[in-house]
Amino acid sequence: MRRRVVITGMGVVTPLGHAVADLFASQVEGRTAVAPFTRFDARTMPTTFASEVKGFELSRYLKDAGRYEHCGVNTKFAIGAMRQAVEDAGLLDEGTGDRGRMGVYLGSGEGAEDFPALINSIGAAAVAPAYRTADPLVFTREILKVLDPRREAEVEMHTTVGHLGSIFAFEGPNTACQTACAASSQAIGEAAELIRAGDADVMAAGGAHSMLHPLGITGFNRLTALSTRRDSPRTASRPFDLSRDGFVIGEGAGIMILEELEHAKARKAPIYAELTGYGSTADAYRMTDPHPQGRGAVRAIADALADAGLRPTDVGYINAHGTSTQANDSAETAAIKAVFKEHAYKVPVSSSKSMLGHLIAAAGVAELVICVMALRKGVLPPTINYETPDPACDLDYIPNTAREVRVDHVLSNSFGFGGQNISLTVSRFRD
Amino acid sequence: MVANTRRAVVTGLGVVTPIGSSPAAFWDALRAGTSGIRTIRAFDPSALPCRIAGEIPDFVAKAVIEKSYRKSLNAMARMVQLGVVASQFAMHDAGLPKGAVAPDRLGITFASVMGATDIDDLANCSHLASVGPRQAIDMEAWGRASVPEMPPMWMLKYLPNMPACHVTILFDMQGPSNTIIPNDAAGVLAVGEAYRAVRRGAADVMLVGGSESKINPLSQSRFNSFAHLTRANDHPAAAVRPFDRDASGTCMGEGAAAFPLEDLDHARRRGARILGEVVGFAAGLDRGLKGTVFARVIRAALADAGITPADVDHVNAHGVGIPAYDAYEARAVAAVFGPGGVPVFAPLSRFGNLGGASSVVEAACSLLALHHGELPGTINHDNPAADCPVAVHTGPPRPVTKPFAVKVASTDLGQCAAVVFKKWAG
Numbered sequence: 001m002r003r004r005v006v007i008t009g010m011g012v013v014t015p016l017g018h019a020v021a022d023l024f025a026s027q028v029e030g031r032t033a034v035a036p037f038t039r040f041d042a043r044t045m046p047t048t049f050a051s052e053v054k055g056f057e058l059s060r061y062l063k064d065a066g067r068y069e070h071c072g073v074n075t076k077f078a079i080g081a082m083r084q085a086v087e088d089a090g091l092l093d094e095g096t097g098d099r100g101r102m103g104v105y106l107g108s109g110e111g112a113e114d115f116p117a118l119i120n121s122i123g124a125a126a127v128a129p130a131y132r133t134a135d136p137l138v139f140t141r142e143i144l145k146v147l148d149p150r151r152e153a154e155v156e157m158h159t160t161v162g163h164l165g166s167i168f169a170f171e172g173p174n175t176a177c178q179t180a181c182a183a184s185s186q187a188i189g190e191a192a193e194l195i196r197a198g199d200a201d202v203m204a205a206g207g208a209h210s211m212l213h214p215l216g217i218t219g220f221n222r223l224t225a226l227s228t229r230r231d232s233p234r235t236a237s238r239p240f241d242l243s244r245d246g247f248v249i250g251e252g253a254g255i256m257i258l259e260e261l262e263h264a265k266a267r268k269a270p271i272y273a274e275l276t277g278y279g280s281t282a283d284a285y286r287m288t289d290p291h292p293q294g295r296g297a298v299r300a301i302a303d304a305l306a307d308a309g310l311r312p313t314d315v316g317y318i319n320a321h322g323t324s325t326q327a328n329d330s331a332e333t334a335a336i337k338a339v340f341k342e343h344a345y346k347v348p349v350s351s352s353k354s355m356l357g358h359l360i361a362a363a364g365v366a367e368l369v370i371c372v373m374a375l376r377k378g379v380l381p382p383t384i385n386y387e388t389p390d391p392a393c394d395l396d397y398i399p400n401t402a403r404e405v406r407v408d409h410v411l412s413n414s415f416g417f418g419g420q421n422i423s424l425t426v427s428r429f430r431d
Numbered sequence: 432m433v434a435n436t437r438r439a440v441v442t443g444l445g446v447v448t449p450i451g452s453s454p455a456a457f458w459d460a461l462r463a464g465t466s467g468i469r470t471i472r473a474f475d476p477s478a479l480p481c482r483i484a485g486e487i488p489d490f491v492a493k494a495v496i497e498k499s500y501r502k503s504l505n506a507m508a509r510m511v512q513l514g515v516v517a518s519q520f521a522m523h524d525a526g527l528p529k530g531a532v533a534p535d536r537l538g539i540t541f542a543s544v545m546g547a548t549d550i551d552d553l554a555n556c557s558h559l560a561s562v563g564p565r566q567a568i569d570m571e572a573w574g575r576a577s578v579p580e581m582p583p584m585w586m587l588k589y590l591p592n593m594p595a596c597h598v599t600i601l602f603d604m605q606g607p608s609n610t611i612i613p614n615d616a617a618g619v620l621a622v623g624e625a626y627r628a629v630r631r632g633a634a635d636v637m638l639v640g641g642s643e644s645k646i647n648p649l650s651q652s653r654f655n656s657f658a659h660l661t662r663a664n665d666h667p668a669a670a671v672r673p674f675d676r677d678a679s680g681t682c683m684g685e686g687a688a689a690f691p692l693e694d695l696d697h698a699r700r701r702g703a704r705i706l707g708e709v710v711g712f713a714a715g716l717d718r719g720l721k722g723t724v725f726a727r728v729i730r731a732a733l734a735d736a737g738i739t740p741a742d743v744d745h746v747n748a749h750g751v752g753i754p755a756y757d758a759y760e761a762r763a764v765a766a767v768f769g770p771g772g773v774p775v776f777a778p779l780s781r782f783g784n785l786g787g788a789s790s791v792v793e794a795a796c797s798l799l800a801l802h803h804g805e806l807p808g809t810i811n812h813d814n815p816a817a818d819c820p821v822a823v824h825t826g827p828p829r830p831v832t833k834p835f836a837v838k839v840a841s842t843d844l845g846q847c848a849a850v851v852f853k854k855w856a857g
Binding site for chain 1 (some may be wrong): 474475476477478479506534535538539544545548550551553554555556557558559560561562563564565566567568570571572573574575577578581582583584585586587590591592593595596597599600602603604605606607608609610611612613614615616617620624627628631633648649651652653655656657658712713714715716717718719724727787842844845846848
C-alpha cells in the first residue's frame, strides 16, 4: 500500500492577501492585484505595472524579525507563509512530532542582486569610447567598496529554504529547486514523493519568488514575455483571450504542509484535502517556447491522472497555468483537449493568474492553495478579463464570474521556462 | 509496485574540471596529487583579497559540443556550457546517444545555481544609467536607454535550470527534469532525488549532473566579501587545506560532472558497462551546525543501504578548508564512525569549492575510486586540526578494501545529505 499524502496546513503571502482566506475571497470576487509599479521608478520601462505584495511586515510573523533584515524579499515572504502554514497545521511547537522526519522543499528563486552596486561598478568600469566592454580590474575594485557581505550571503540560493527549516525546527530533508514557473508545483510533487518513499512524514512544500526589480523586469521585457498593455494594467492579464500579449509579473510565497495520512490521523490534524497525483515531464523542445501541441504537458497531465488513479471524467475543475501569453494558452488548451478529448468541453478551466499575475516560482503553490479552497468551498474562481474568444482556445474558461460547483478532484498545471511540465491533482479527502 | 526491486546503477561518467576533462585524465590527476588551483588568469584579479581559484585552463565549448548545438552557445553562460558538455560526455561514455532511451523514460536531475552576469553584457546599459559611485541609478535613463541595450537573451544565459534544459533538448529527454539549488549539498540532493525516481519507476535513466563557474569578476567579488576565502595567494596549490591545523579558508572554482543513474534491468538488457551502484540516501537540516543531525543523516543513509559503519571503505567529505565548517563535518563523521574510525577523502583542495556542482564532482572521485579499486590521497593535509577527529588518507593511493563509499555534503546553513555508493562487482 502506497503511503498517502494529505494537506494539513496552508499559508500564503500574495498580492491578493497575506492569508489563505483573503486570497481565495479575492479570487472568487474577481479582484485584480495588478497596478502600476511602486517598487521602483518604472515610468520609462516597456512594462510599467505588476502584481505587488502590499503591506507585508515580517515582524507580524517573527519576534526577532530584525535578525533577517538582510534577507531577500522572497525569504521574508516565505517566512510569513511558513508561519501561517505551520501554525495552521498545529506544528509550531518544536516538541510536536519527530522534527527529523519533518522537512522543507521549496521552489524558489534567487535573492535580488544589489542593483545600484552592480550597475555603478560596471558603469565605472565601462571602457570608452564604445562602452561595450567593462574592465574587470576597475569593476572589482569598485564593487568591493560597496558590497554588503551580509546581504550578499543572503542572495545565495540555499538561504531561503535553510532559514525556514531553522526558524521552524524542521530538521528533515531540506532542499530546493529552481525550474522557473513550475518550481513550487515541482517542489510539492517531489516533497510528496519523499513522504511516499518514507524519507519524511511531514514536508512543508511550496515556493517563494520576487523578481520585481529592474534587472528581472528588464530581462523578461527583453524576452518579450511581459504584457505591455500600459494603458490598461488591470486588464492586461487576460489568459485565453484573443488579444492577450504576455504575462503580468507578480511576487509572493506559499507553503503547504504535506503529511503522511496515518501520521496526520494519529495527531488528529485537520485534513484539507489529499494530494493524489503528480506528473513531471520535460518538453525537450525550446528554452522558453512550449511545444506547440504541448506534448510534455499532455504527458504531465496524463501521468498525474494515472498517478491518482483518476479518469479525465473524474476531474471537476482545471486550474490552468494560463499565463496570458499567446504560446502557453494555446499549447495548454491543445494539451487539455488531447488528454480529456470530448470531456475537455465539459470541465471548467480557469486561470488564477488573470487576477494574481504570475508569481513565477511561487505560482504553483499559490494556485494549488486556490484549488484546495475551491474543493472545500464548492466555488470555482473565474478567468477575468475574458472578452474576445480565440478560436485556438475554445474551452469553458469560467469567464469573469465565479461558479458554485461541488467537485471532488482538481487538476493544477504549471509549465516553466526551460520546458519543465508539472501537473498535480488534489482530491476531496476520503478515508 | 516495482519500487522495492529496482536498482540504480551508474553507467557512465563525464567530467570537465580544473584537473582534467575526461574520466581518465581526471583519475590520473587524482592519483598523482595534481592541484588545479592557481592565480586567476581569466581576468586581472589583483584587486581581490583572494586571487586564486580552480580554473579550467583549456575549455572551449565550441570545440567539443555537438555540432548541431554550436549556435546555441551564445545564449549560454560558462556555467551552462560546462554542464551541457559534461552531460554530453557522460551520455556518450554510457553509450546512450539521442534515441537510445525512450524519451519519456529518460530524465535529468541537475545541481546548479544562478550564474553571475558577465559584466560586458551590461556595460552599455550601466554606462547609460549610472550617475556615479554610491549614487542612485537614473531610472528614467535605465528604462529609456539601457533597456534596449540589454542583450535579448540575457536572462536565459544565466538561469540555473538552463543546463538541464539544453541537455533535455540535446538528448530528447522528456521524463522528469529538475534543477536542485542548495549550493554545497545540491549534488548529493540531486543524486538522492534521481535515485528515488529510478527506484520507483518514474524513469529508466536519470542523468545526474552539476555545473558551476565562479571564475568571473562578479562572483569572485561577491564571494570575497562573505565566503571565508583564503589569502594564501602566494602558494595556490597548497592554499586550501582540508581538516588541517593551518587551514586558512577556501577558494572557489569551476567544473562540471555528470553520470547516468540507470535501472539495472535496463542497463543489463543493453549490455551497459556499470561503474557502480547507488544504494542509500538521506538528508536533513543540522541547525546551528552542531553535527548531531548531520551524523543522524549519515547513519540514516547507511541504514537505507542496509550496511553498518564497518562496511564503509571511505567517507568522501567536502573538506572545504574553512576551520569551523571542517570541524562540524569532522564531528559528524566521527560521531558515526568513531574518531579516526574511517579513512576520509576530500578532493576539494585540488579544485576549490565548486558551489552547486561541488558534491557531484566530488562524488565522481569516489565512483572512480571504487571502480579502479584505489583511494587517492587528500592533498594539503599535513597536520590534523585538533578539532577534526578524522583520519584523512594522504600520500599515494591506498587499496579500496571494502565495497561501500559514503559521499557526505553540507551547506553553511546545515543542509546536509549523504549518499552511499557500492562498488560494482558484476
